[in-house]
Amino acid sequence: MDDQTRMMSGLAGLGGLSQADVGDPDGVRKSLGQPQQDIGDILQQIMAITDESLDEAQARCWQEESPAHWGGSDDPTEGGGAGGGTAGGGLPLNFQHRKHALNCHRMKPALFSVLCEIKEKTVLSIRGVQEEDPPDPQIMRLDNMLLAEGVSGPEKGGGSAAAAAAAAAAGGSPNDGSIEHSDYRAKLAQIRQIYHSELEKYEQACSEFTNHVMNLLREQSRTRPISPKEIERMVAIIHRKFSSIQMQLKQSTCEAVMILRSRFLDARRKRRNFNKQATEVLNEYFYSHLSNPYPSEEAKEELAKKCAITVSQVSNWFGNKRIRYKKNIGKFQEEANLYAVKTAVDAASVSAQASQANSPATPNSGGYPAPCYTPDGRL
DNA sequence: GATTATGATTTTCC
């Protein structure tokens, strides 16, 4: 059954109602001029009003209607009949009257529901497919990032968690209490504040605009068929528009956090010398394994634990030490002698077996360490 | 303030 047939059959069903069923408010009788208004005529009236623009209607009514008809109206919404015969909006009274009569008609909701149904199944059904968008992955990424950085969601002490993570990543202690750390927190809190303030503004504007549009559509739904579903769709469209603005805000915030974070990490590059004990442990290992100063992963972990530094710091230290020793053996000779003696003393105090266990590769224990190169030119 | 020492990063090589 096509829409037109369905509409007509629906209307035919409505037409079968008795006058008592339909009712007949006085206003309608007066305005339509017939005690038993045919349903088709009502439909025609509706179509006439809804199809034509206000300007067209106004122009037509001004031409068609004689001034004698402009006398007055029982429509309280009109501006009264005296002095000119037009309603508040400048529309002829007849036009206003007819509209009001239709609004009051008991059949209007049924007719409008049929029209809404037709409308729903034609134009809106096409849009409906496009409107069911999945959540935007970009927004999800931005949201996750803002959440992780402590900008959105519950406050993490001004982003101290992120700062701690950044500090840990840089190999430093998160409890440094450095100036950079507090600066980072303060600036992140500032970004957070601006973000929330702007977000609130957007949400408020969105809410206000949505309400405005909803009221407008509800008002218009008195004179043209607008289903609640259509209003919902319109609201969804508005929300999508505002969410695209929100995405820009989120992007800007993410960029600001990234810049701040990179500055913070740069600041963390400020190196701090390892403490004396850590340097001693590392040097001891280096000079006692001078023939093969390449600690295994296990040895690195052990050294890192002993020195309270990270494994990568141990790797860095050995990398630097190897290259610098190789470049200037003479300069390091004294230091090498010192640690050789120390190692010898230590070795004497512990069992030879323990000494072996401590040195997976053949250690240069005892004697003066001398540079030793591997065939490929390495130490 | 210049110099040196040293931890970290980047580039290059195998």
Add this chain to the structure above:
DNA sequence: GGAAAATCATAATC
């Protein structure tokens, strides 16, 4: 991918 080599950046020393 790991190590060497070069380089950067800052702490420490004079």
